[in-house]
Amino acid sequence: MSLVKLTASALAIAAVSATAAAARDNVQVAGSSTVLPYASIVAEAFGENFDFPTPVVESGGSSAGLKRFCEGVGENTIDIANASRKIKDSEIQACAEAGVKDIIEVRIGYDGIVFASQTNGPAFTALEPADIFNALSDKVLVDGAIVENPYQQWADFNADLPAVDIIAFPPGTKHGTREVFEEKVVLAGCEATGAFEAIMAKNGGDKKAAEKACISLRTDGKAVDIDGDYTETLARIDANPNGVGIFGLAFYENNTDKLKVATMGDVMPSTESIATGEYPVSRPLFFYIKKAHIGVIPGLKEYAQFFVADEIAGPDGPLAAYGLVSDPELAATQTAVEAEEVMGGM
Amino acid sequence: MTDATANAAPAPKQGKHAGSLFDADARTKKRNAAETRFRAYGLTAVGIGVAALIMLMTSILGQGLPAFNQTFITLDVYLDEAKLDKNGTRDIEAIKKVSTFGYAPLIKNAMAAKVDELGISFETFGVSGKDAEAMISKEAAAQLRRFVIAHPDRIGDTVEFEFLASGRIDGYYKGRVSMESAEKDSNVTPGQLQLADALKEGGALSTHFNWGFITMADASENRPEAAGIGVAMLGSLYMMIIVLCLALPIGVAASIYLEEFAPKNWITDLIEVNISNLAAVPSIVFGILGLAIFINYAGLPQSAPVVGGLVLTLMTLPTIIISTRASLKSVPPSIRDAALGVGASKMQSVFHHVLPLAAPGILTGTIIGLAQALGETAPLMLIGMVAFVREFPSAPPEGFFDPASALPVQVYNWTTRADPAFVERASGAIIVLLIFLLCMNFLAIVLRRRFERRW
Numbered sequence: 001m002s003l004v005k006l007t008a009s010a011l012a013i014a015a016v017s018a019t020a021a022a023a024r025d026n027v028q029v030a031g032s033s034t035v036l037p038y039a040s041i042v043a044e045a046f047g048e049n050f051d052f053p054t055p056v057v058e059s060g061g062s063s064a065g066l067k068r069f070c071e072g073v074g075e076n077t078i079d080i081a082n083a084s085r086k087i088k089d090s091e092i093q094a095c096a097e098a099g100v101k102d103i104i105e106v107r108i109g110y111d112g113i114v115f116a117s118q119t120n121g122p123a124f125t126a127l128e129p130a131d132i133f134n135a136l137s138d139k140v141l142v143d144g145a146i147v148e149n150p151y152q153q154w155a156d157f158n159a160d161l162p163a164v165d166i167i168a169f170p171p172g173t174k175h176g177t178r179e180v181f182e183e184k185v186v187l188a189g190c191e192a193t194g195a196f197e198a199i200m201a202k203n204g205g206d207k208k209a210a211e212k213a214c215i216s217l218r219t220d221g222k223a224v225d226i227d228g229d230y231t232e233t234l235a236r237i238d239a240n241p242n243g244v245g246i247f248g249l250a251f252y253e254n255n256t257d258k259l260k261v262a263t264m265g266d267v268m269p270s271t272e273s274i275a276t277g278e279y280p281v282s283r284p285l286f287f288y289i290k291k292a293h294i295g296v297i298p299g300l301k302e303y304a305q306f307f308v309a310d311e312i313a314g315p316d317g318p319l320a321a322y323g324l325v326s327d328p329e330l331a332a333t334q335t336a337v338e339a340e341e342v343m344g345g346m
Numbered sequence: 347m348t349d350a351t352a353n354a355a356p357a358p359k360q361g362k363h364a365g366s367l368f369d370a371d372a373r374t375k376k377r378n379a380a381e382t383r384f385r386a387y388g389l390t391a392v393g394i395g396v397a398a399l400i401m402l403m404t405s406i407l408g409q410g411l412p413a414f415n416q417t418f419i420t421l422d423v424y425l426d427e428a429k430l431d432k433n434g435t436r437d438i439e440a441i442k443k444v445s446t447f448g449y450a451p452l453i454k455n456a457m458a459a460k461v462d463e464l465g466i467s468f469e470t471f472g473v474s475g476k477d478a479e480a481m482i483s484k485e486a487a488a489q490l491r492r493f494v495i496a497h498p499d500r501i502g503d504t505v506e507f508e509f510l511a512s513g514r515i516d517g518y519y520k521g522r523v524s525m526e527s528a529e530k531d532s533n534v535t536p537g538q539l540q541l542a543d544a545l546k547e548g549g550a551l552s553t554h555f556n557w558g559f560i561t562m563a564d565a566s567e568n569r570p571e572a573a574g575i576g577v578a579m580l581g582s583l584y585m586m587i588i589v590l591c592l593a594l595p596i597g598v599a600a601s602i603y604l605e606e607f608a609p610k611n612w613i614t615d616l617i618e619v620n621i622s623n624l625a626a627v628p629s630i631v632f633g634i635l636g637l638a639i640f641i642n643y644a645g646l647p648q649s650a651p652v653v654g655g656l657v658l659t660l661m662t663l664p665t666i667i668i669s670t671r672a673s674l675k676s677v678p679p680s681i682r683d684a685a686l687g688v689g690a691s692k693m694q695s696v697f698h699h700v701l702p703l704a705a706p707g708i709l710t711g712t713i714i715g716l717a718q719a720l721g722e723t724a725p726l727m728l729i730g731m732v733a734f735v736r737e738f739p740s741a742p743p744e745g746f747f748d749p750a751s752a753l754p755v756q757v758y759n760w761t762t763r764a765d766p767a768f769v770e771r772a773s774g775a776i777i778v779l780l781i782f783l784l785c786m787n788f789l790a791i792v793l794r795r796r797f798e799r800r801w
Contacts, residue, residue, distance in 0.1 A: 024647060026737065026749060028648060028649070028730075028749075030730070030733075033762070036734070037566065037567040037763070037764065039734075040566040040567065040734040041566040041567065041568050043566070043734060043736065044565060044566040044568075044569075044736060045446065047736055047737065048446050048488045048491065049445045049446055049491075051442075053737045054735075054736035054737045056649050056730075056733050056734065056735050056737075056749040057733060057734040058649070058730055058732060058733040058734070059732070059733075059762075060727075060732075071642075075647075076641055076642075076645050076646070076647060076648060078648070119530065228762075229762040230764065231761060231762055231763070231764070250764065251764045253532055253533075254533065254567075254764040254765050254766075255764065255766070256530055256531050256532040256533075257523075257527040257528070257530040257531040311445070311447050318484070318568055321568070322567060322568055
């Protein structure tokens with residue numbers, strides 16, 4: 001009986017493999033988990049309103065998405081990579097080597113990064129980059145000298161902050177959010193406290209090394225990297241009244257009943273304050289399209305156009321309602337997508 | 347001498363009942379105490395296991411059961427010809443041009459009409475028309491559009507629809523949202539909750555069993571209330587079909603050869619060791635293999651159940667081979683000898699006598715292997731099945747090549763989402779997954795009981 005089954009299944013496999021060559025008719029997207037909710041909202045609306053099938057959206061992180069994007073051209077590679085940061089030169093190079101030459105860059109809007117704590121916890125309602133640097137960096141400036149971070153409580157370096165033990169949950173290094181956190185908060189705090197110059201003076205003006213020293217976080221258990229998603233950060237905050245978590249604005253907006261947000265440099269994070277640039281910690285979100293796939297994969301260009309259309313990515317669209325800060329230059333993006341403008345300098 | 351010691355040992359004579367079997371001596375007491383202690387340890391161990399199971403089940407059932415119920419709002423929607431078919435031609439292409447955004451005002455009007463009908467007003471609750479519209483799921487516009495495209499002749503009529511209530515309103519009736527939390531929540535106001543209560547009193551809002559959770563596809567983060575496990579269940583089913591059709595024949599053929607025909611030498615020993623090793627390899631390794639071989643080399647599509655099925659087949663094969671070999675081994679050699687003795691060939695003895703007797707064991711092993719494959723997420727991550735898939739795969743065999751999700755993947759996806767409503771749905775999906783596993787294990791037990799032979 002097993003021989004019969006074996007032959008039958010072998011035949012079945014052969015038969016279906018033959019049909020596998022048929023063209024893929026759905027758009028395939030992968031990349032940043034920050035962009036994923038937006039991409040899935042758009043994919044859903046796209047599938048509802050067009051005759052094309054709903055695009056398949058995977059997550060996995062910006063770097064992983066771009067890596068797969070750069071694997072080559074063809075039906076079994078993805079069409080679009082979502083990214084919460086700009087594509088790197090090294091990635092463009094890798095793409096070009098694999099034959100992915102014409103890449104269309106689309107900026108969909110901005111995302112803010114907020115600091116929030118439990119609603120019942122102590123009041124972390126006003127933070128400055130300098131506070132975050134003092135609390136979390138492994139080396140800080142005390143009385144003109146760079147020393148191992150001695151602070152145990154927030155009040156140790158800023159009397160306005162609550163006298164509770166420091167515990168913070170920054171995103172892990174595989175997140176795109178981490179980069180923005182390091183650059184716009186920790187590094188800014190490093191410069192604001194004067195630690196940056198002190199380190200520069202010490203190492204003989206090596207800017208790169210000083211930056212690197214600035215953003216290295218303390219490892220004594222006060223800064224706990226979260227490699228999972230924001231839900232994990234939220235669970236940690238729930239269990240720890242003194243904890244301060246770092247979230248995307250959209251996540252915070254969906255959990256305002258559980259979280260208390262802190263201002264950064266006296267500015268309240270909101271879609272408005274991020275759009276005007278007042279709120280300092282924000283970053284643009286992108287997706288990248290393979291031009292070679294336009295016209296081959298049905299619905300690819302329509303999906304991209306639909307994504308940046310006013311009714312979707314505009315200030316009153318569903319993306320803004322979810323927490324995306326819409327791009328003031330959306331009209332320029334729309335024309336760029338329409339004209340299939342590829343990235344320059346290639 | 348032996349007699350002397352035997353007599354001396356159990357009789358340390360003291361007191362008047364000395365030597366009675368009812369009166370335990372010190373050593374017997376010690377042994378009995380040791381046994382009692384061991385029983386207590388065993389009971390504690392079982393107790394810990396049961397407690398863990400109860401904790402897990404209460405937590406999952408407590409969080410997940412509400413997912414099977416959903417709050418609905420019934421509205422009479424006037425399908426406005428001026429909005430849906432401006433030219434009045436009923437041309438389906440023209441009707442399709444109206445996007446879901448064009449349908450939103452109809453729902454808003456229907457909501458206002460309902461509130462009027464019940465003799466209440468938005469102002470009483472401090473809600474605007476827009477807030478009231480937000481109480482209905484964003485899925486409603488899509489539902490309306492699908493209906494109009496399917497029945498263009500109904501344009502101009504007033505039709506009754508049952509819409510999903512938005513996730514927060516639904517959460518209010520499930521205890522996830524309260525008046526206090528609504529005050530701090532940017533997605534819902536206490537006014538909306540009061541209006542919902544008023545609608546419930548008026549009979550327009552009701553909570554009942556939600557088939558949609560089982561049949562509908564995944565939904566985006568804007569509409570957790572519309573998310574279902576339909577696509578994931580189909581994807582899992584397709585993968586199980588592939589695993590069953592491939593792993594069972596290959597596994598059984600391999601084990602029969604190894605057990606009955608293969609010469610016993612170092613090569614078969616090596617194969618045996620490797621099969622046992624493969625059974626212990628972490629499943630993610632099979633995912634990497636699947637990506638390299640099936641997608642990059644063979645060019646099979648991404649996110650497709652066929653690739654998932656092939657990967658899981660590789661993962662299940664060792665389990666099936668090991669259990670099949672064990673059940674073949676347990677068939678007494680006398681049966682083979684008797685068959686060979688009356689003149690059967692080696693193959694006849696195996697297929698006519700040994701295999702039927704080993705069948706219950708083989709089936710049990712296969713079903714347990716399948717159950718293991720059903721709950722696997724890690725290998726699927728690399729072949730693109732951990733994804734947002736809304737399109738239902740078509741019927742097999744073409745459907746094997748369409749993108750699909752899988753049940754454990756859906757659970758994983760939902761637990762990472764921002765909206766708290768997804769936590770409930772993730773637990774709901776776990777319940778469905780557990781029911782599937784329970785059914786499969788039950789089937790394994792039934793098959794074994796039914797066909798088991800004792801010697």
